[in-house]
Amino acid sequence: MSDHDKQPGPGNDGGGNPWMKSLLVWVGILLALALFVTMFDGRTATARGNQIEYSTFLDKVDEGTVKDAVISRESITGTLSSGEAFRTTPVQDSQLIPRLREKGVTFTAKVDEGPSVWMLMIYNALPFLLFLGIAFFVLRQMQKGGGASGAMGFGKSRARMLTQKEGKVTFDDVAGIDEAREELQEIVEFLKDPSKFARLGGKIPKGALLVGSPGTGKTLLARAIAGEAGVPFFTISGSDFVEMFVGVGASRVRDMFEQAKKSAPCIVFIDEIDAVGRHRGAGLGNGNDEREQTLNQLLVEMDGFEANEGIIIIAATNRPDVLDPALLRPGRFDRQVVVPRPDIDGRVKILEVHMKKVPLAPDVDARTIARGTPGFSGADLANLVNEAALMAARKSKRLVAMAEFEEAKDKVMMGAERRSMVMTDDEKRMTAYHEAGHAIVALHEPASDPIHKATIIPRGRALGMVMRLPERDSYSYHRDKMYANLAVSMGGRVAEEIIFGYDKVSSGASGDIQYATGLARDMVTKWGMSDKVGPVEYSQPEGESFLGYSSSQPVRMSNQTQQLIDDEIRAIVEGGLAKAKQVLTDHVDQLHLLAGALLEYETLSGDEIKTLIAGDDLDRPDPSTKKVTIAKAGTSIPKTRRPSGPFGSPSPLGA
Template sequence: MNDNDKQQQPDGPNPWMKSLMVWVGILAALALFVTMFDTRSSAQAGDQIGYSDFLNKVEEGSVARVDIAGDTITGTLTNDQRFRTYAANDPQLISRLQEKGVRFAAKPEEGPSIWMVLLYQSLPFLLFLGIAFFVLRQMQKSSGAGGAMGFGKSRAKLLTQKEGKVTFDDVAGIDEAREELQEIVEFLKDPSKFARLGGKIPKGALLVGSPGTGKTLLARAIAGEAGVPFFTISGSDFVEMFVGVGASRVRDMFEQAKKSAPCIVFIDEIDAVGRHRGAGLGNGNDEREQTLNQLLVEMDGFDTNEGIIIIAATNRPDVLDPALLRPGRFDRQVVVPRPDIEGRVKIIQVHMKKVPLALDVDARTIARGTPGFSGADLANLVNEAALLAARKGKRLVAMSEFEEAKDKVMMGSERKSMVMTDDEKRMTAYHEAGHAIVALHEPASDPIHKATIIPRGRALGLVMRLPERDNYSYHRDKMYANLSVSMGGRVAEEIIFGYDKVSSGASSDIEYATGLARDMVTRWGLSDELGPLQYAEAESETFLGYSANRPMRVSADTAKLIDAEIKKIVVGSYDRAKQLLTDHVDQLHSLAAALLEYETLSGDEIKKLIAGEGIDRTSGDAAAPVPAAGSSIPKTKRPKGPFGNPAPQGA
């Protein structure tokens, strides 16, 4: 065990045991309090009898001894039985006892001592103070240790090795980020190595990336590799409703870190406290800006904090204050991107270590079918597959569970219990078949992975297309292909059911196509009429902190031209999809019939069907084979009514 491990071990008894001991002490004090007040009655032991019965026993001669103390009479019968009674101010009692030869003695009436009186009077007050002290102590712990209710104390948590040590072996898919942070690990292990040459390690590293890409995991891995204490806190934990609390917590956090140096302080979601100053209300004197000012001073002010490495994470680096990003503070920005296919393979293999796998599971096949997934998405995919296998009572997780889990994550859960009429199913089948046929005949379109008319999530059907490889740019021909595919469902409804029977199911398709066409015209300069100019403002922080892509202030003529170009692109894609579906209407009928028969078709099955080979599932549980493309379906099988809301094409 090294010194750091010794330092991180908690001192004293378990907090749960301490709380239990406090409550046991309180209950014991209450029991003592009740017992002390009951002392007199317990001392006066014996069976209580009436005064008349006592006189009768005296007359009978069955009383052996009597002790008189004030109005209380205790004694012993001839059979050694104890008794107790109370005198009724009888002046003849003494003479009666003498006549019957009863031995009696007079005692002064017992009263509590002065110490007991003081204890009786002070015990309730002391008990109240003890309970109040315990409650206040618990409130201080819940709001931060120490201080007046702990408002000014840091809420940073010190993670120890007992909570799960994380190293670079547990981080996959972000090799470049790991290499860039390896220097920090070497500095924490051997600071003198850099000091000999006059080098200074960066005081702060800013991890930038989309949510779920592994920024927090990477920060913990640095601490695990270096074997140093790791403090973690969220940016929102600094800011309170009281002015000055955040700055006090920043000071306290650095004080704690100095005691454990060398160490790592990880601030998650730093954009909650590190936004541009002057963008809020209060003339720059609000609580958030004071907290940011204190953080800037602590990181690179007059007081040097040697051995403290600040690592922060955010997915919005554009809103951070420039003073945070200058050299001496967060002077090293590490981009943590979404993993490529090789990175996804490594990430899946890391998460599969704890899952019993069947022999048919291939991590590379799963990685190829999950483009754009982050590390958190892949972890969720493996977990969903394990849950599905457990639900089915299997001992191993097979490839079928991973495929089902992938469909669930990407398309949503199946809603097989949803009741749909035959007309609605046929409308959905032709809608999705329209998307698929256009995608097959557009050379720049991504291959079809799966088509289904089973409701999933909020969609009543879906055509999923997956790229063959990771794409890092968006080409013009692919944009036009995606626009045509998005119009395929709407066009198929119009061709098969007529102009008056077109449904509202293409609303999300139209929204997607309009947004893509607007970006082509206003952001990417892909309009011949408007030229390579940008007509949309980039994302920027406004007065209230809201950011979005907003149209620039253009002239009325330019705005009309922009609208005309957007309409031209969308309508042209509509005409392109209509031409393709008209030329291949037989394929449209065949694919719709196959979807009605099987409900879900894979991309390979769709290709075989269009190539004229047909689909044969007679060996399984499915019904008869579906005819190949070119054969017609009976007129009575075609939809006759409108459909409420078919699903988007899933591009």
């Protein structure tokens, strides 16, 4: 551990909360004073003797059993002939003294003493001592200036210094994003040996902006820089600058840079910077609000008249489109490091990092899992490994096998199984033919992705699902694949119409229709794949909007153009419907075969579906269920319509 890690910083005071410690000390002092007064105050001291009623006391005087008495204004105490002490409260009684004389009781009078001088001084000093303690406590917090937790720390920075004690993360723990890691590793090398770059005239970059989807590892990269750099590392969230009080955010920015200057060279990491760095001028009025003042102060501190040498700002966001241009110019955030979703090789490396903490069975293959998880981020893969470990623990297994990873993948991608959901035979049959329709069309469309699994077990909001997986990572989609996806999406609806008739088509294809319409609209308005509309963009802007203000101008088009776009979208969707109807009509026997298999087995893998279509037997562990018979198309009609839901596919054919 380096020397700077041993020094106390913000949030690293060496143990305990100083605010709470001071408060407890003063509370203890006040309690001790109150206890002292209570113990030595004669007025509250309890006199000895049994308490008796005044009438009882007079009866005992008349009986001659009272030996002596001490009379004061507040009490009468004494002893009886038996030696027992008593105590009673007096009342106005002019006959008491003659009675005592008559019965020969020895009595004396006692004058009540008030509190001593010391007690009076303590009583009078208590409010002053309390006020003095509160004033001393507040002044101490102000003198500390140690962060926003102090009594007067509204304008103090909430940046927290990370130390090696909090779990060191290095670049060895970051996998699957090699290019981003190399960009940031250069900053670490600069901090370790600035002369290596300075002799060639290079200057240390002032800032680096990490841009990527949620879960891709932006914060993990920042923690790795903290573990590798060997310099002080401050971390803060963008929302920590924003307060309801005007000027507080700007004050916190100034205080953060003052703290960083004392520890330079150092790194300051601002997570979710879009909370404070949004485009200025998007609101109403003159724009002189708290957030814009905070952003202005941040811009000045990063690159103003006063240079902040040795302070590197690293920020992270998943919305770079809403950031102010002044924040992104060279001299402030000199580098924008894109942190993408990992490809298959990156997913293998990420899985291997997370699998080190899990006892694995020999049949686990990280590459097979990575191939079946296209589009997964690093956080998704970490969640997948965790789900598999939890499933193995529920089954009381000592090792996590491939079966648990497959089950966890299905749960993450398609939702948890709803086996407790009661479905009638007609509903199961409708679902089986719907999913079989998707699968048969996918098998006979060359541009479609291979089928990974088909199931009629309800998962999530869907009663059944066909999941397809691409053979490799795709970064663009071709026209033939889009038309294939349109046909596959219509396969379920067409299968219901062929088997059950036009009037018995259910609402189960609503998700499929929604996907097909969205894909066709993008083909026409974004990607120029309509010959009649041409290569012109007509899509509506997707920029930042605030109370009707948009960073992009809306698309202007005539009524004739809008009608042409609608006609083209409908023509493309109906083309997919016609293609699906042709495939299923030509291969209706395969539709019956696959639907029957789904009713019997509920879940079939892609290889098993190909085996069935080829006319071979299924290699299932149960020898009594080897051959699947062709199911006949019956005339039974489902009593309840199938609710809308996705047919399930992680390829572009989504929900």
